[in-house]
Amino acid sequence: MGLMEKCFGFSWGVHPADHKRPAADAPVRVxxxxxxxxxxxxxxxxxxxxxxxxxxxxxxxxxxxANPQGAVSAAIHAPAxxxxxxxxxxxxxxxxxxxxxxxxxxxxxxxxxxGADGGPPPCDDPFALDPAEIGRRVAQAGVVxxxxxxxxxxxxxxxxxxxxxxxxxxNGGECEPYLSCxxxxxxxxxxxxxxxxxxxLHATGARxxxxxxxxxxxxxxxxxxxxxxxxxxxxxxxIPVRYPMGSEKQLALTLTGREIPAGRLPADAxxxxxxxxxxxxxxxxxxxxxxxxxxxxxxxxxxxxAPGNILAPVGALVADVLAFAGGLKEEPARLIxxxxxxxxxxxxxxxxxxxxxxxxxxxxxxEVDDRAPDPCIRCASCARACPMGLLPLEMARxxxxxxxxxxxxxxxxxxxxxxxxxxxxxxxxxxxQYFAHARGRLAAEERARLRLDATRKMAQAKxxxxxxxxxxxxxxxARRKAExxxxxAKAKAAAEAEAAASEEARALVDA
Amino acid sequence: MNPIAYQAGRTYASPHAHGGGKGxxxxxxxxxxxxxxxxxxxxLYGWPAFFLWLVTILSALFFExxxxxxxxxxTPGRVLCDGSALLTGWLLAMTLPPWAPWWIGFIGAFIAxxxxxxxxxxxxxxxxNPAMAAxxxxxxxFPLQLTTWVAPLPLAAPPSPGWLESLHIAxxxxxxxxxxxxxxxxxxxxxxxxxxxDLLQAFAAGQAAPRISWLxxxxxxxxxxxxxxxxxxxxxxxxxxxxxxxxPAGMLAxxxxxxxxxxxxxxxxxxxxxxxxxxxxxxxxxxxxATDYVTTPITGAGRFIFGLGAGIMTWIIRxxxxxxxxxxxxxxxxxxxxPLIDRCTRPRVFGRTRAGEALEAGASSGESx
Ligand code: SF4
Ligand code: SF4
Numbered sequence: 001m002g003l004m005e006k007c008f009g010f011s012w013g014v015h016p017a018d019h020k021r022p023a024a025d026a027p028v029r030v031x032x033x034x035x036x037x038x039x040x041x042x043x044x045x046x047x048x049x050x051x052x053x054x055x056x057x058x059x060x061x062x063x064x065x066a067n068p069q070g071a072v073s074a075a076i077h078a079p080a081x082x083x084x085x086x087x088x089x090x091x092x093x094x095x096x097x098x099x100x101x102x103x104x105x106x107x108x109x110x111x112x113x114x115g116a117d118g119g120p121p122p123c124d125d126p127f128a129l130d131p132a133e134i135g136r137r138v139a140q141a142g143v144v145x146x147x148x149x150x151x152x153x154x155x156x157x158x159x160x161x162x163x164x165x166x167x168x169x170x171n172g173g174e175c176e177p178y179l180s181c182x183x184x185x186x187x188x189x190x191x192x193x194x195x196x197x198x199x200x201l202h203a204t205g206a207r208x209x210x211x212x213x214x215x216x217x218x219x220x221x222x223x224x225x226x227x228x229x230x231x232x233x234x235x236x237x238x239i240p241v242r243y244p245m246g247s248e249k250q251l252a253l254t255l256t257g258r259e260i261p262a263g264r265l266p267a268d269a270x271x272x273x274x275x276x277x278x279x280x281x282x283x284x285x286x287x288x289x290x291x292x293x294x295x296x297x298x299x300x301x302x303x304x305x306a307p308g309n310i311l312a313p314v315g316a317l318v319a320d321v322l323a324f325a326g327g328l329k330e331e332p333a334r335l336i337x338x339x340x341x342x343x344x345x346x347x348x349x350x351x352x353x354x355x356x357x358x359x360x361x362x363x364x365x366x367e368v369d370d371r372a373p374d375p376c377i378r379c380a381s382c383a384r385a386c387p388m389g390l391l392p393l394e395m396a397r398x399x400x401x402x403x404x405x406x407x408x409x410x411x412x413x414x415x416x417x418x419x420x421x422x423x424x425x426x427x428x429x430x431x432x433q434y435f436a437h438a439r440g441r442l443a444a445e446e447r448a449r450l451r452l453d454a455t456r457k458m459a460q461a462k463x464x465x466x467x468x469x470x471x472x473x474x475x476x477x478a479r480r481k482a483e484x485x486x487x488x489a490k491a492k493a494a495a496e497a498e499a500a501a502s503e504e505a506r507a508l509v510d511a
Numbered sequence: 512m513n514p515i516a517y518q519a520g521r522t523y524a525s526p527h528a529h530g531g532g533k534g535x536x537x538x539x540x541x542x543x544x545x546x547x548x549x550x551x552x553x554x555l556y557g558w559p560a561f562f563l564w565l566v567t568i569l570s571a572l573f574f575e576x577x578x579x580x581x582x583x584x585x586t587p588g589r590v591l592c593d594g595s596a597l598l599t600g601w602l603l604a605m606t607l608p609p610w611a612p613w614w615i616g617f618i619g620a621f622i623a624x625x626x627x628x629x630x631x632x633x634x635x636x637x638x639x640n641p642a643m644a645a646x647x648x649x650x651x652x653f654p655l656q657l658t659t660w661v662a663p664l665p666l667a668a669p670p671s672p673g674w675l676e677s678l679h680i681a682x683x684x685x686x687x688x689x690x691x692x693x694x695x696x697x698x699x700x701x702x703x704x705x706x707x708x709d710l711l712q713a714f715a716a717g718q719a720a721p722r723i724s725w726l727x728x729x730x731x732x733x734x735x736x737x738x739x740x741x742x743x744x745x746x747x748x749x750x751x752x753x754x755x756x757x758x759p760a761g762m763l764a765x766x767x768x769x770x771x772x773x774x775x776x777x778x779x780x781x782x783x784x785x786x787x788x789x790x791x792x793x794x795x796x797x798x799x800x801a802t803d804y805v806t807t808p809i810t811g812a813g814r815f816i817f818g819l820g821a822g823i824m825t826w827i828i829r830x831x832x833x834x835x836x837x838x839x840x841x842x843x844x845x846x847x848x849x850p851l852i853d854r855c856t857r858p859r860v861f862g863r864t865r866a867g868e869a870l871e872a873g874a875s876s877g878e879s880x
Contacts, residue, residue, distance in 0.1 A: 016528055177528065249861060261870035262862035303512075322514035331512055335519065336527055345522040349514045361527070362514075369529045374593065375635040377534050380809040389858040391809060414860050419526030426532040433524035 012250070012387040013242040014420045016177045016340070018216060023300045024180030026308035028188060031324045033080045033107045037315035038090050039065065040102045043354040044144040045151045046072030051103060057084045062119050062291050065103050068139070074152040075142040077119065077291035079313035082107040091351055102352065105315070122289040126199045131161055134203040134286060141285030142355075143292050146277030147171055147182075147246070148338060150356035153278055160204040163267035168206040169255055170197055172213040172220065172276045173239065173246030176339030179359045181296040182276050184309040186213070186220035189280055190227035196279030197234050199286050204272060210255045211276070212239045214246075243341060244418040248273045250387050262414055277358075297357055299325040302364030303332035312353055318360055319349035332362035341419040374427040382421035382431060388414050392421035392431045399438045404445070407438045538594030540753045541799065544744030545601060548795075551727065551737040555663045556609035558677030560733050564604040566681070567616030571600025574624040582629075595634055599623050602642040602799060605734030606792055606839070607649075610661050613681050615653060619645040639846045640806045643839045650839070660730040662693035693730040696721040696790045700782055701835040709779040723789050735792045745798030754802040757811045758818035762797040763788075765822015773830065781830055792838040793825065800838070806846045813849075813856035821845045 042048035049066035059065060059078040066076040082105040089099035120137035123129065129137075139154035160168075170193075174182040186193060197209045211228070213221050215238045228234040239245055239254055249260045251273060258269040266272050277295065284290040293314055299322060300307040306326030318337065322328060336343040337357055353360075382392040390411040398406035415435055422431040553561045575596035579587035591597075603619050626648075627641030628634070650657045694702070699721050703713040721730060727737030735741070748754045766787050773781035787793060792800075801807060801818050808817050821841040828837025859865045 014530060016530070253861075259870060260862055262860065263869050264862070317515075319515040319517070328512040328514055328517070332517060334523055334527055335517055340528050341526040343525060343527065345519065345525075345527065347519050347522050349517045363527060368527060369531075371529075374534060375633065377595075377635045377804050378809060379534070379537070379804045381532065383809055383858070388861040390860060391857060393809070411860055414862065417525070422524075423526050423528060424530045424532060426534040426537065428529060430524050432526065436524065 011384060012389070012420075013244060014385050014423050015241070016243055016423065018241070019178045019300065019340075020180045020183065020216070023178070023298060023307035023309065024183045024217075026306075028184055028296065028309050028311055029325070031310050031312045031316065031321060033109070033313060034316050034320040035107055036085075037079055037082070037105045037107060037313060038102045038317065038352040039076060039079065039105065039315035040090075040100050040352060040354055041066050041076065042100055043076065043150060043314070043356065044074040045149060046070065046074070048101060049073055049076045051087050051101075053084050053087070053103065055084055055086055058082075059084060059105065062293060064119075064142075064291070065105075068152070072152060072155060074144050074154075075140065075291075076103075077142055077293050078103075078105060079293040079315050080105065080107045081109070091348070102315075119289045119291040120285060123286055126286045127202050129202075129286075131203045131205065132158070134199060135161075138203075138282055138285055141281070141289075141291040143278065143281045143285055144355050145275055146281060146295060146356060146358070147275035148342070148356050148358055150354070153274070153282065156272060156274070157200065157203045159265070160206065160267055160272040163265075164270075165204055165267050165272045166207050166270045167256055167272075168197065168201055168204060168209040169252055169266075169271050169273045170209055170211040170276055170279060171246055171248075171251055171273055172211055172217075172224070173251055174217070175214060175241070175243045175246040176341055176343075176359075177243075178300040178340050178361055179298045180300075181298045181309050181358050183217045183220050184298075185280060185296055186217070186276055187223050190220075190223040192283045193224070193276050193279045194227040194231060194234055195287065196281070196283035198231060199282055200274060200279060201233060206272070207233070209234045211236045212245070212251050212255050213237070214239055214241045216241045243420065244387055244416070247387065247416055247418060249416070292355055295353075295355060295357070297321065297353060298359040299362075300359060301332065301336075301361040302367045303328050303330050303362035305329045314355055315352050317349065318346065318351055318353065321353060321360060322349060322362065328362055330364060333365040333368045334361075334363045336361040336363065341423065342417065369428075371428050373429045376425075376427055376429055379426060381424040381426060385420040385424045387418060387420060388416060390415060390421075392435075395438075396429060396431050396434045399434045404438045404441050407435075408442055412438055412442070534595075535593050537753045537804075538598050540748060540751055541598055542594065542601065544747045544753075545605065545734070545799065546744075548734050548737050548740040548744060549601070549605065551740050552605070552609060552733045555728065555736060556661060556733065558673075559680040560609035562677060562681035563607060563609065563611055563613065563616050564601070564733060566613045567604035567607070567620050568597060568600040570617045570620035571596045571603070571624050574621055575629070578625060578629040578633075590634070593634065596624060599628065599641045602795075603645050605795055605799075606642065606646045606732050608657060608659055608661075609733040610659065610680055611656050615649060615656050618652075619649050622648045635805055637805060638849070639843050640800055640803050643800060643842045643846075646839045647843060650834075658698065660693050660695050660698070662730055663728045663736070694721055695730050695835065696723065696786060697782075697829060697835040700786075701829075704780070710782065711779050723786055725789065727789075729789075731790070732792065735795050738789050738794050741794040741798060745794070748798065748802070754798070755811060755814065757814035758801040758807060759797040761815040761818025761820075762801045762822040762825075763793070763818075765819040765824075766793055766826045767822075769823060769826045770830075773826075787826065787829065791829070791836040796821070796825070796838040796842060800842050801845075806849060808849050808852045808856060810853075810856045810858055813852045816852050816856065817845050817849065820848065 047070035050069040051066050053059060053065045061078060061081045063078045064075055065078050068075050084103055085106045086104040090102045091099055120140040135154045135158045143153040144150040145153060172182055172186055201209055211224060221236060221238050224236045228236055237255055244250055248266060252266055252271050253259055256271055260266050260269045281292050294311055296309050297312050298309050310321055310325050312321050335346045335349060337346055337360060338344060339359060376393055386392055395407045395410050395412055412435060417432055419432050576587050576591060579590055600620050603623050607615060623641035623645035627639060627644040628637045631637040700710060729736055749756060767784045770784040770787040774783040801821055808814050824841030824844055825837045828834055828840055862870055
């Protein structure tokens with residue numbers, strides 16, 4: 001950072017209290033299979049998977065129950081053995097309340113062996129595999145990014161290979177308060193994570209891997225250092241504690257000094273970012289042929305009786321996970337899926353866990369603060385906190401005046417919805433909500449515009465067609481007229497000729 | 512509690528936590544920072560100053576309350592608690608001549624709160640600093656009352672007016688006795704220059720000339736006299752993070768650098784930097800007015816430019832203009848330029864050039880943590 005930027009620039013980010021301990025220090029508890037699992041078909045970015053089973057069908061643990069559909073999608077596997085009882089809509093973990101499609105499995109407890117049907121074959125020496133084959137197997141195992149965005153990992157691997165990415169960045173930042181599942185995973189499974197990282201290095205052709213871990217996780221740093229000691233291409237890099245350090249762009253900048261250009265992929269800056277959980281899932285998939293059917297999730301918050309990390313099957317209801325984790329001390333003021341800063345608030349606990357769920361937070365009334373907003377006093381705290389260098393107050397001003405295009409012109413596209421601005425705003429203006437609202441309206445406008453364009457094109461095509469038809473008709477009529485005229489002329493000529501002939505004949509007769 | 516029974520009334524937007532900052536806290540800190548210099552003003556100018564201060568603040572609260580009521584605000588009390596009307600009244604009182612009659616404070620508060628703030632839409636919407644707008648309007652409307660200064664008369668000193676007498680002065684029933692009126696340094700310099708006198712000789716000449724006082728024992732506005740106490744308040748605000756250094760530094764530089772150069776070139780025609788620093792509203796303006804959130808630019812660079820502009824304008828008005836003091840005019844002038852400064856000093860967006868274009872793929876910005 002230049003001197004000018006230091007003096008006049010912004011010290012991005014915020015430092016919320018992390019609330020990670022004691023949950024982070026408690027050993028992982030393994031949740032037993034609940035009676036019923038609800039496995040959503042859209043757990044990843046992109047198109048939902050296409051169900052490959054029928055209601056009433058028996059499935060084995062790890063069996064593939066849905067296939068990827070379209071270019072960006074991921075396979076889904078049965079987290080437990082049982083019977084598919086329904087494929088239909090269930091309440092979604094989404095504030096809109098719109099239901100999502102899910103496969104409901106009645107668990108019957110019969111445990112099938114690992115790697116049944118759906119998963120890739122186990123492999124002892126992944127480094128002998130062709131990089132493309134690794135990508136195929138990762139896709140077969142249904143691995144997606146486990147940091148939250150849930151982008152299909154196989155696609156990221158193959159596109160990085162194509163783009164010639166040099167540096168693989170592994171996100172162990174876990175900058176969100178309350179969450180500690182990545183921390184726990186690094187402490188307990190460092191060798192598997194490092195193995196996964198090395199497999200990904202092989203698959204992408206990247207030169208080196210940098211693992212960024214925030215300094216507030218000394219145990220994880222030590223465990224990962226130990227595991228990576230024998231591998232020169234994997235470097236553990238402790239990074240400052242600052243939210244949103246775990247955001248792709250900020251992490252890449254901090255670790256490599258490279259700035260990912262606006263609107264481009266990290267690969268355009270020669271890097272690719274994967275989460276530590278993803279690295280572990282890749283190792284599991286390639287070495288043991290295990291599909292991604294369970295994950296570590298942090299249960300935390302003032303209303304949770306026994307905060308800690310739970311190894312839970314995908315598709316388990318939030319209510320079941322909470323109950324296993326010790327239940328609730330009190331009615332939570334808010335129930336959140338994901339992190340404190342970017343997670344979404346749930347209307348109820350009857351929604352299933354998905355591959356990207358890193359935490360379930362039951363916040364007590366003392367932890368939330370629902371004071372009504374005051375007017376903006378232009379204090380610029382939001383602008384100083386914004387990691388993207390935006391001016392949230394300006395965007396909000398345009399949005400408040402229903403000028404969504406104006407907000408878009410002032411950086412709405414660059415906003416990563418990290419929530420730093422709303423976190424620091426002394427007037428408690430719900431800035432992120434403003435931005436989400438504006439994005440929704442802009443998307444609706446865009447759809448309307450596309451529709452209008454389509455209608456206009458159709459109308460144009462129709463009038464062109466009609467004009468062409470009319471022209472053809474007119475031409476045909478003219479042609480017919482001309483033909484008729486010609487025929488008449490011919491007939492006349494014939495008649496005249498005939499008359500002449502008969503005249504001649506008469507003359508001959510006369511003669 | 513059984514988790515399955517959980518049913519939220521509604522869902523909430525992220526983030527689900529707040530840093531805990533409050534606008535009222537900043538206002539409170541500013542008032543705290545103003546207190547020493549204000550108390551010093553009371554001590555220096557006696558009870559009339561206190562009465563004027565009280566009237567101005569109460570009037571500001573009264574007008575704020577009335578406006579909110581008239582506009583149908585259901586909880587005017589809650590808004591009053593944000594402390595901004597109180598602060599506006601306080602700042603205005605700081606800039607008034609300490610023995611001005613009560614109605615100066617009352618009218619000033621009306622101009623500041625009603626015309627300067629509520630007409631624009633209330634807190635956060637005003638373009639001009641309300642206290643400065645009121646101060647300028649008063650100066651133009653009531654030039655006599657706004658330029659009648661009294662010699663410093665510490666409270667305990669014998670000629671200082673007593674309680675009752677002070678009340679008369681504050682109520683405007685008694686004018687300050689002639690023996691007590693005094694010229695401010697800037698006013699003296701201006702009138703001497705207007706006479707065509709040389710400043711060096713004018714200040715060298717006898718008793719009549721006001722002296723520079725580092726402690727602030729001088730004729731001047733209610734709360735502008737004590738440079739050390741104002742600076743102390745400013746440093747406190749800087750240390751507590753309520754204000755940032757850009758605007759004060761810019762403003763001080765904007766006045767002192769030209770003053771130094773001009774005085775060095777023509778000492779007879781221009782006051783020196785020290786006189787500028789210790790006179791008028793410069794320190795109050797730099798630390799308390801140019802740092803107002805609402806009416807100044809957002810970014811550090813913008814605030815520096817704002818301060819610099821206000822400082823240079825102040826020096827120009829003081830040295831070349833028709834008025835002896837220029838801080839209020841300069842601030843209002845820069846307030847008007849604030850949207851423009853904001854537009855020119857937007858921060859660089861991540862992944863984009865300063866012009867807003869996406870960075871080249873593969874290019875490294877060279878920045879590293
Ligand atoms: S939510 Fe958007 S505008 Fe607010 S701080 Fe984060 S990136 Fe900046
Ligand atoms: S932090 Fe809040 S009050 Fe301050 S400028 Fe931003 S939006 Fe306005």
